[in-house]
Amino acid sequence: MKALRNYLNRIKPNFEPDGKLHAFRSVFDGFETFLYTPNSTSTSGVNIHDSLDSKRVMIIVVLALMPCLLFGMYNTGYQNWLAAGAASFPFWQIMAYGFLAVLPRIVVAYAVGLGIEFVVAQWRREEIQEGFLVTGILIPLICPIETPLWMLAVATAFSVIFVKEVFGGTGYNIFNVALVTRAVLFFGYPAQMSGDKVFVSTNSICGLGYDLPDAFSGATPLGQIASFSGGDLELLNLQGNVISTWDAFLGLIPGSFGETSTLAILIGAVILLATGIASWRIMLSVVAGGLLMGWIANVFATPTYPASFLSPADQLLFGGFAFAAVFMATDPVTAARTNAGKYFYGLLVGVMAIIIRTYNNGYPEGAMLAVLLANALAPLIDHCVVQLNVARRMRRLRQSAE
Amino acid sequence: MRRTVSLTKGLNLNLEGGLTSKESVGKACVGRVAVVPDDFPGFVPKLDVKEGDMVSIGSPLLHDKNDPSVRLVAPAAGVVEAVVRGARRKIERVVIAVDAAECQAETCKPFAGADAATVRRALAKSGLWAMMRQRPFDVVPHSAVKPRAIMVTAMDTAPLALSLEESVKGKTAELKAGIDVLRTLCSGPIYIGMEKGSSLPDSDGVEMVEFPRLHPAGNAGVQIANIDPVNKGEVVLTLDIVTLVRIGSLALTGKPDWTVEVAVTGSEVEHPQVLTAVAGAEMSSLVGGNVKVDGRHHRVISGNVLTGVPVGEDGFLRYPYRQVTVIPEGDDADEFMGWASMSPSKMSVSPSFIGRFLRRKFSPDARLNGGRRAMIMSGEYDKVFPMDILPEYLVKAILAKDIDRMEALGIYEVAPEDFALAEYVDPSKLELQKIVREGLDYLRNEV
Numbered sequence: 001m002k003a004l005r006n007y008l009n010r011i012k013p014n015f016e017p018d019g020k021l022h023a024f025r026s027v028f029d030g031f032e033t034f035l036y037t038p039n040s041t042s043t044s045g046v047n048i049h050d051s052l053d054s055k056r057v058m059i060i061v062v063l064a065l066m067p068c069l070l071f072g073m074y075n076t077g078y079q080n081w082l083a084a085g086a087a088s089f090p091f092w093q094i095m096a097y098g099f100l101a102v103l104p105r106i107v108v109a110y111a112v113g114l115g116i117e118f119v120v121a122q123w124r125r126e127e128i129q130e131g132f133l134v135t136g137i138l139i140p141l142i143c144p145i146e147t148p149l150w151m152l153a154v155a156t157a158f159s160v161i162f163v164k165e166v167f168g169g170t171g172y173n174i175f176n177v178a179l180v181t182r183a184v185l186f187f188g189y190p191a192q193m194s195g196d197k198v199f200v201s202t203n204s205i206c207g208l209g210y211d212l213p214d215a216f217s218g219a220t221p222l223g224q225i226a227s228f229s230g231g232d233l234e235l236l237n238l239q240g241n242v243i244s245t246w247d248a249f250l251g252l253i254p255g256s257f258g259e260t261s262t263l264a265i266l267i268g269a270v271i272l273l274a275t276g277i278a279s280w281r282i283m284l285s286v287v288a289g290g291l292l293m294g295w296i297a298n299v300f301a302t303p304t305y306p307a308s309f310l311s312p313a314d315q316l317l318f319g320g321f322a323f324a325a326v327f328m329a330t331d332p333v334t335a336a337r338t339n340a341g342k343y344f345y346g347l348l349v350g351v352m353a354i355i356i357r358t359y360n361n362g363y364p365e366g367a368m369l370a371v372l373l374a375n376a377l378a379p380l381i382d383h384c385v386v387q388l389n390v391a392r393r394m395r396r397l398r399q400s401a402e
Numbered sequence: 403m404r405r406t407v408s409l410t411k412g413l414n415l416n417l418e419g420g421l422t423s424k425e426s427v428g429k430a431c432v433g434r435v436a437v438v439p440d441d442f443p444g445f446v447p448k449l450d451v452k453e454g455d456m457v458s459i460g461s462p463l464l465h466d467k468n469d470p471s472v473r474l475v476a477p478a479a480g481v482v483e484a485v486v487r488g489a490r491r492k493i494e495r496v497v498i499a500v501d502a503a504e505c506q507a508e509t510c511k512p513f514a515g516a517d518a519a520t521v522r523r524a525l526a527k528s529g530l531w532a533m534m535r536q537r538p539f540d541v542v543p544h545s546a547v548k549p550r551a552i553m554v555t556a557m558d559t560a561p562l563a564l565s566l567e568e569s570v571k572g573k574t575a576e577l578k579a580g581i582d583v584l585r586t587l588c589s590g591p592i593y594i595g596m597e598k599g600s601s602l603p604d605s606d607g608v609e610m611v612e613f614p615r616l617h618p619a620g621n622a623g624v625q626i627a628n629i630d631p632v633n634k635g636e637v638v639l640t641l642d643i644v645t646l647v648r649i650g651s652l653a654l655t656g657k658p659d660w661t662v663e664v665a666v667t668g669s670e671v672e673h674p675q676v677l678t679a680v681a682g683a684e685m686s687s688l689v690g691g692n693v694k695v696d697g698r699h700h701r702v703i704s705g706n707v708l709t710g711v712p713v714g715e716d717g718f719l720r721y722p723y724r725q726v727t728v729i730p731e732g733d734d735a736d737e738f739m740g741w742a743s744m745s746p747s748k749m750s751v752s753p754s755f756i757g758r759f760l761r762r763k764f765s766p767d768a769r770l771n772g773g774r775r776a777m778i779m780s781g782e783y784d785k786v787f788p789m790d791i792l793p794e795y796l797v798k799a800i801l802a803k804d805i806d807r808m809e810a811l812g813i814y815e816v817a818p819e820d821f822a823l824a825e826y827v828d829p830s831k832l833e834l835q836k837i838v839r840e841g842l843d844y845l846r847n848e849v
Contacts, residue, residue, distance in 0.1 A: 001738050033773060037740025039733045041768040045818075045825050045835035047707045047729065048415075051750040051757075052829045053772020055741035057779065060754055127773045171776025171830070275754035279781070337780035337794060386795055390810040393790075397633045 008032055026121035030128035057277055058130040064271040065137050065327065067264035072257040073098025076145050077209065079200045079254055083238040084210035097208040101201045102257060105140035108149050112156045113139075120165050131170030131177075131333075132160070138178035138327065141258030142320065142368075144198040147185060151192065155184040175375045176334045179368055186368070194223075199254040200238065220254045222319045226361045228306040248317040259323035262316070269326040278330035281342040282349075286325035289350020290316055297358045307358040315354055324353065324367035334375040338385040345381050349374045404610045406598065407628045411788040412616040413751060413823050415561040417707065418669035418765040419727070421676065427663065430679040430687045435478045436495040436718035437463055437682055442474065442532050443839070444541025444846070447493045455482045458506035460528060460658035463496050471545050475529030477660035477681040479506050495718065500680075507657055514579050514653040518586045521653075522546070525583070528658055530649050533721070534641045537623060537632045539842045540817035549588045549639040551630055556596040556643040557613065559620030560706035563725055564665035564676060566620075567600060570647045574603060577643070580650030581605050588639065595625035602643075617708075619788065623817045627789040632815045642722065664719065668703070668728035669765030670694050683719045688726050690715070699731035701768045708822035709835070712768075732767025740771065751785075751827050775830040783824035783834075791815060793824055797834060800841030805848060813845060 014021040015028040032038075034055070042049060077094030113132045121128045139156055159180040164173040186193050199220050202212040219227070221235045221243060235243045243253055251261025259265070272278035294312030301308040307315075316322055329335060329349045336345035349370050356366025363369070439447035446467035451457060457476040466472040480501040488494045513524045525531040526545045536543035543549070558566045570577060584592050591609055596602050598612045611629055613619040622640035632638050644662075651659050660681045667674050672692050679688060685702055693700055693715070703710040705723035713720065737743070746756045749764035757764065783793040791812040799807035818835040825834040 001736075004738075005736050034741075035739060037735075037737040037769070037771065038773065039735050039737075040770055041701070041731055041733050042770055045709075045833050046822055047701060047703055047710060047712060047727075047768050048749075048766040048826065049769065049771045049831060050752070050827045050829070051740075051743070051748040051755055051766075051771050052752040052827075053741055053770075053831065054775045054778055054829055055772060056752075056754065057829055059741065129775060131778075169776065171778045276752055277754070277779075332780045333778055335780070338792065339781055339784065342781075386792055386811070389790065389792055389812075393631075393633075393810065393812055396631060400633050400636070 005036065008035070023122065026126075026128055027118050030118065030121070033127065055130050058133045060271065060275050060277050061134045061327075062137055064268035064277075065134075065141065065258070067267040068141055068258040068261065068323070069102070069137065070095075071251055071261040071264040072141060073102060075251055075253075075260055076101050076201050076257065078252060079238060080202070080209045080212070083200055083202075083212050085239065086210070093208055097201075097205055100205040100208065101145055102140055104149055105143070105145075105147070105152060105257075106137065108152050109139040109156050110136040112153045113160050116157060116160045116165065120169065124169075126169070129170035131164070135160075135177045135181075139181050142178060142182050142256050142323065142328075143185060144193065145201045145257050146198045148192065151185055151189055152181075155181045155188065158184050171333055173333055174379075175372055176328055176331050179328055179372055179375075182368055183372060199223075199256065220319070221248070222307070222357065222365060225307045225310070226363075245314070245317065248314070253318075256320060259320045262322045265322045265326050272326065272330070278326070279332070279335070279342055281339060282330045282335055282346040283325055285343045285346025286329050286350040286353075287316065289347040289352075290321055290325070290354055291350075292347075293351040293354035293358075297354060305358050305361065307361075315357070319357065319365045320367040321353055321357075324349065324371050328367070328371045329374065334378065336378045336381045336385075338382050340388075341378070341381040341385045345374055345378055348377065348381075404604065404612065406612040407625075409614055409616060409619050409624075409628065409788040411785055412559075412618055413786045413827070414559070414615070414617050415707070415749070415826075416761075416763050417561050417667075418763040419667050419671050419674050420562045420763075421564070421665055421667060421674050427676045427678055430664070430677040430683060432478065432500055432679050432683040432687045434483065434497055434499055434684045434718075435476075435480075435680055435682040436497045436684070437474050437476070438495045438718065438720055439464060439474065439493055441721040442542050443843075444539065445472070445474070445532060447474070449485060449493065449496075451482050451485075451496070453482050453485055456480075457482060457498060458508050459660060460508035462527070462529075463498075464493070466532075466542070469526075469544050471523065471526040472531050472542065473527060473529050474532055475508075475658070497718075509656045509658070510652070512654055512656040514582065516586075521583055521586045524652070525649065528652055530645065530652060533645045533648075534639050535622070535817070537626065537638045537640060537817070538634075538814035539846045540623070540819075541842075541846070543637065543639055547637050547639070549590065550632075550636045551590045551626070552584050552588050552592045552639045552641075553622045553626040553629075554584075554592070554594045554641055554643055554646050555620060555622040555625055556594055556600065556602055557615070557620040558642070558724075559615055559617035560708060560725075561617070562665065562667040562674075562727060563620075563706055564663060566643050567596065567602060569663050569724070570643050573647050573650075576647045576650035576654065577603075578605060578650065579653045580646040580648075581608055583649050583653050584639075584646070591630065593626070593629055594643070595620075595622070595629075618786070618820060618823055621817070621820055623815065623820050624788055627791075627815050631790070631812075634809055634814055636814075644724070662719075662724055664688055665725045666692060666728075667725060668707075670696075670698070670700050670728040670730055679719065681719065681721065685713060685715050685717045685719065685726065688719065689728060693728055699734050701729050701731045703727040703729065707766075708826060709819045730765070730767040732769040735767065735769070752829075770831045772829065772831055774832065777830055777832065779829050782827055782829065783821075786823035786827055787820070789815065789820065793821065793834075797821075797832070797837055800837055800844075803841075803844060805845060808841060808845060813841060818842070 077097035294315035297308040352370035353367040447464040458479040462473040464474040483499040484497045704720040796811040821834040
């Protein structure tokens, strides 16, 4: 480790303002602070600081996403094997296939996003901010596996620049950057981003997996519900068998890369809650809101809106609801910041996600729009909570004046 | 009259280098003392002495330009060795070389039982007035101020601090006299905030309020906010019980007393101990020879680790602290991927660190442990901020210099020290105390 430190010390002068590589100062700085905790000490105020910093916060979120990522790899391979009608499912081949399928997407998301971050940090003469560490892994997880790479790059660039950097960088954005990326893809390229092909990887990669025929249908459960036209509602997997609740819980269903497995998401939730990084208030109230609205929809179930036949528990298992509850709604920057506001914000996300999903057949996944809507309303929710505090103070002032 | 306020928000830091129960009280051999005007916010210093002047205990050194009767006085007798000035000739400190043989004191007529005007004059002249603070703005109060209430704190909950109550043990007469003096200053209620189960005697006409021993419950501002919050346009005087006893003693005898018990603490101190010294004593007399020789850089703090001032070994004891803390500076550490550390010796409130669950003491250094960022995590400050105030929003209003918003969010109720714990826990490492101080000064100049 000493050798590395010495090496960094030796090359550091090149990145100083008059060094020959000064254009890469922010990049060097980012790597240096990543490798070695800066030993700058406090110059004002408190003399000691808590050991927690934003690097650790972000890395813990990335760690919490790992079960989803690993399961997503398996499921991507599994769906390909399943669609090809395979009888055996070799674990390591499936994992290798899934890894190769997602790798280019992760690389593209990080390269584009971090590239912009580095440039902006250099331009503003600031330190690199860690926010994109999380965003960069979220983006591949919430997009369908067959999203073309160039679209991913365009959408990532758009949302990093226009949703985050123009507002001032990490900590100042109004909307969740990863979700806006997803929304840009969805609204910008609707033909490529919906339908029943995009959610299943259809080609063999490096000799692994199968090339699927054009005729196959890989509709997600929510997609099947949305296009349901009477008769018995049965959700089928790629081989035409009925999807059990257990399959849905494990996540062995078609869907966006990392959000199919409620189990993997739950493991992530446990990590986030145990480390105190994510707000339990938000998670709890999103789930409560989803169950409540799912129950209401189910009580008034009507064939016009087939998703209303889903039980409240199924509503939580299918689509991106669980992922949104654990990883998207809890983004501290875009969520409500007051404790009381968090309950209301979470309820809003949960209720809206089910409303959009159930009562808009054209758009089977409501969680993304629900979170973005709640992001927009979060400052308003907080404003109300803050005004209550202000009103208490004003009342006290009036009373003391009397 | 006793009542209890239960506070659940706060944090007691478990630091190494605390005093053990039976500490012998030694005597520091103080060669020089200094008075630092910066310790008295709101006080605009004007010199009353020049270098080479002889001063006795209680001689005026400085007076306030805006309120000339309020003085800062010499805590020890000797010769004015230096008037140290900084940029734009700002007076940084007045240093006195203590003459050990000289213990001449400038006495005044005992004023116990005197009328309000006499009391105010005597307090301002004695230098004790400047030891009080007021809400709003956390500044030295004007000598003619009409406070709505007075808050005396009898507990110091800061990390490794010396018990305030121990220091005034057995001084019942002075305490009583002090309270009588306060009563001439204020027609409203007088509160004493103390630790739960405290043995302080009840006094007539004083409301005794018990608080749990959970920092920052010892802050006068936190106590008043939970008893009788300060409203816009009101003034509440705050002081600690040691100052109150000094006031009582002056009122009874007319003799100034500037001796102070100082706790020498911190993980880099060889033998934590209590020393008797005088206010403004030089650090070398307090920690000299008692700092570990372990090849590390040290940070010698006058005060506690949260609000104290790093003054170095050649600095002086600053007001209002009765404590010296020595910790490792940490600028010589090379920590590989510190953010990923699983070490149980890392101190944190976050459950992502194992240390959080261990019943052990920590010896943190002065590093920021991360880079400065925008506010990312929400609700972190609230957990250690036991007042009905939304600290995050108040800080944002201050940063935006939005006066109406600051007022609405309760800036009149806070002092920088109330934000110290929030600053400690903040993963974004913002300088909250500095921000709040600047906000208070800005507001005071504007309104």
